[in-house]
Amino acid sequence: MLKDGEFDIDIRGDGIEVWVTQMGDFMNMNTAIIDRTNKVVVIIDPFDSERWFNVLKNEDLCPTHLLYTHTHRDHTWGYKKMLELV
Structure with missing residues (x-):
């Protein structure tokens, strides 16, 4: 089990x-x-969209x-926010 984040x-x-x-x-x-070569980033069930976005942004992704x-709901919670961020 991983720690939160x-x-x-x-x-x-x-x-x-x-x-x-x-x-x-x-x-x-x-x-x-x-896939950094083709600049493809697929996120599966992104619960915390802001955290994902910021972590990826730090990697220039x-x-x-x-x-x-x-x-x-626990799988779709971040959907709307992710669309706003990207």
Whole structure:
């Protein structure tokens, strides 16, 4: 289990990065798949959009795709805010 906002980052042999974190009151699992070469950033279930946006901005990255696994509130909470930020 990760601490709130802590990231586990795995860089694959092909350069694709997988970032996993847990955020919010429910400690929801959030994942980003990042391809820096093609400037693609996919965030899966971004609970805390502002935190994701700021962390990615510090890496000179911006979300290009949002993926929601299902419509429970704890998975869709950050949707509207993320659209405002990007």
